[in-house]
Amino acid sequence: MTDALSLIPASVLRNLADKLYEKRKNAALEIEGIVKQLAVAREHEKISALINLLTTEFAYSPQANHRKGGLIGFAAATVGLSAEAAQHLKQIVPPVLNSFADQDSRVRYYACEALYNIAKVVRGDFIIFFNKIFDALCKLSADSDPNVQSAAHLLDRLIKDIVTDSDQFSIEEFIPLLRERMNVLNPYVRQFLVGWITVLDSVPEIDMLGFLPDFLDGLFNMLSDSSHEIRQQADSALSEFLQEIKNSPNVDYGRMAEILVQRAGSPDEFTRLTSITWINEFVRLGGEQLVPYYADILGAILPCISDKEEKIRVVARETNEELRAIRADPADGFNIHAILSIARRDLTSEWETTRIEALHWIATLLAQHRTEVISYLNHTYDSLLSALSDSSDEVVLLVLDVHACIAKDTEYFCRLVELVVYNFKIDRALLERRGAMIVRRLCVLLDAERVYREFSLILEGESDLDFSSVMVQALNLILLASSELAGLRILLKHSLVTSLGMDLFVSLYSSWCHSPMATISLCLLAQAYNHASSVIQSLGEEDIDGKFLVQLDKLVRLLETPIFAYLRLQLLEPGKHTWLLKTLYGLLLLLPQQSAAFKILRTRLKTVPSYAVSIEQLKHSSSGNPYSQILQIMEDNKTQDAANVCNAINFPARLQQFEQMQRRHRVHSKSHLMSLNSTSSAVSQEIQILEESHHSSPLPEISRLSLNMPEQSKP
Known part of the structure; x- marks a missing residue:
């Protein structure tokens, strides 16, 4: 400290801490000259002592004017060092960065100015402090003082120029910091971050696309920002990245697909549209990479098919068709069970279009991977049966198509008819409202004779006689009136002359x-x-x-x-x-x-x-x-x-x-009548008690009623 004090005249030190900017500036010029002479003489120890003096006595001083003087002194010393500045940056830069968090806005302003001047001198040597500088600028971009914000923007532009020209910048070290900051909601910070992403992506030597999964979610977050400018900047950045993806042979589709799936369910319309558009491109471009993610992608697409926004519906339907057209194998990671689970989930969707597409997926999987689907059927069968009560006729018809495809196996055929009868039994309204449609469709899909024989076999042993009677009457009416059962009627017409007709007649007769x-x-x-x-x-x-x-x-x-x-x-x-x-x-x-x-x-x-x-x-x-x-x-x-x-x-x-x-x-x-009479008797007793309590006349007996019979007809 004594050596440093001997290097700088006392008057210069006083002026460096003066409240007037001009005096501080003149003192800084004096320091610049002193450092320049020391640099020429290669007196680097003395230079270090001088910088240490500026740090301890000025930069960390409790007096604001001292801190301001210290900052301008650091800039002056760097200018004096010129080409020799790099070896002293570890002393100079940290106290300047520390001043970015100063309580006094003027100190923060001068910190930006000082670092700007330092950066202009050292250029690429500055990169070793990039993450710390970036973090400081990120905070200053949202500073409450507009002058500080303005100074920070000037410094930010200079740092961007230095980084784009430097071959020392490490994107690998920077990405974790960027990923951490992407969740900040402040609009100024968001603009700052998008600006850096765009700049870095424009540098051919920097592979931002390879790190896109690390900050993609943050960009999608910005699409729903209240600021139109931020939404526009985020959308522009995303559009640029999507274009790069289309032209790049090596893309990590999987990690990004997980992010897009989440964003497809966003309450923000623009975010949903952008994410479903990306998913559409991924399905086209991703190929085998996306096979393990098909279930997640489908889970995002199906709700969007019924979106209130037409643009989203169009892209979602197109994506759904492309996805369903791809022939994938379980050996490649194609998870049939996961896709069936998604389809089963969407069978209860509030939107008819989504329920319909879920059924199309089950039918597609049955056609392409019947054995595997059947092995998972116990998890889906109940949901399919419940869908028979759906409010949409189209859904019910598709459910029956799927059931018919499953029922090609005898085991599932018998189970299907049994469960249809059971559903009709517990829900008589379903029988009245949809009974004819369900039975007719089953007859078309599964052979009318086989269906009717199975119905008859089940109803013959049904313990609920009232239901059996109603069900048989319904089946009989369908048999007599439906065009789909014309062949069955022809067969029955020959019951007295052919063995097939006779056997069918006897089979139906039993129920x-x-x-x-x-x-x-x-x-x-x-x-x-x-x-x-x-x-x-x-x-x-x-x-x-x-x-x-x-x-x-x-x-x-x-x-x-x-x-x-x-x-x-x-x-x-x-x-x-x-x-x-x-x-x-x-x-x-x-x-x-x-x-x-x-x-x-x-x-x-x-x-x-x-x-x-x-x-x-x-x-x-x-x-x-x-x-x-x-x-x-x-x-x-x-x-x-x-x-x-x-x-x-x-x-x-x-x-x-x-x-x-x-x-x-x-x-x-x-x-049943006795049960009703018992109830009626109890009611009659209550009525009689009420009559007696009110001293009213008893209810007339039938023998007392006038039948108005003609005289000759009376006994």
Whole structure:
């Protein structure tokens, strides 16, 4: 210290700490001359002592003016050293950087000025302090004093020039600091960071693209900044990097894909659009590198397919199609289970388009990797079944397509039909709303006969008799009315003459017995008119309730459709189809006369040729009767038909089967009625208590009611 004091006159030291800038400046010029002389004489120890004096007595002084003088003194000493300055930078730069955090804004300002002058002298030798200088400038870019900000910007531009011209800059050492600072939200800092990223990327010798994954997330963060300028700068930087990616043979797609997937779910529209655009390019360019990330990418794409912004939807759909067109193998890291999990997750998406695409993915995986998909099926099957209740018809149809693809295996076919029945059972609204569509689609995809046989097998043993009856009625109506089941109807029409038709008839009959009207309909379809008549005659009073009459009304109306055209034409030959007439008259007599169905059926029967309704008269007529030959043919045909039928199907056993099933239904109905009566009795007791408590008249008994019967009809 004593040596240093002897080097600098006392008057210079006083002026260096003066409050006036001009005096400090003149003192600095004196110091510059002193250092220059020492440098020429190679008195570097004395120079070090002088710098140490400036540090201890000025730069770290509690007096602001002393600190200002110390800063200008450092700059002067550096200028005096000129080419010799590099060996003293470790003494000079640290106290200057320390001043960047000074509480006095004027000190911070002079620190920027001093470092600017130092940097101009040493240029590339300055690089060893780059990270510390960058960190200091990063903070000063958000300084509260605009003058300090302005000085920091000037220094920043000079540092950028030095770095771009230097071959000593280490990007590897800089990137960790950049990555750390990228999460700062201050707009001034963000502008500062984007500016540096852009500058460094413009230097051919610096491979910023290779380190892009380290700060890519930070750039995407800036896309949602409240400042339009920052968003624009970040977007410009990202666009430049994307262009470089397209032209670069070596890119780390994987790490960046993880970032993009996260950003695709951003609440900010511009961020989503940019990230999905990047993903689209990655899918095109990434190739095998992206295979392990397909599930994550798909998880980002599917929600964007339903985005409220049209641009995002377009890019997402395009990306989805490109991704689905790629044939990847599990051996390459293609995680089928992960993709299935994503698709299963999006089956419950609130957006219909996303649910549809999720189903397309499951179908695609089944087509390309059936064995692997089946092995993971237990994790997805329940979700697929739940989707049968989806609000969208298109979704339900796609679900059925997927189920049909799975059900090519017998094990899953039986399971599918069982679970469909179960879903209908627990959700009657689903049966009413979607039952016909689901059954018809399954019949198209999986063979109608096979589907109906399986339904019948399940319903035959179903313990819930009410549900069985409803389900059979629904299946019967679908069978009679759907164009998709035309082949099945043709097969049933030949039930009395072919083994296949007979076997199908017997198979369905076992569950159709749950519903009298379904049984009669099946017999009419199979042209088993004799048995249909027997079924009608076996019905008891308890069987003919309101539900039965509703079903009968539907059947009568169906008899007028093209499906039953063959039956109506058979009425032209009453001799060959006597039991058909008897069956139809039986149905007519079960209908209330005032019903529309009664009028429809009666009108139809009136069109039957007159001899059809006078058979009994013809039987008793003379042998000369012109209809005697027709009567004989009728009798012969009846005998022959009966023989053929008996040889094919054991109808007495079928009738017994039907009657047993109806007895079960009657017992069940009585049990249910008793339960209701029990409840009703309890209610009646409460009513009686209320009546007695209010001294009101008892409720009238039926015997007391006036029936308004005519006198002659009373007993």
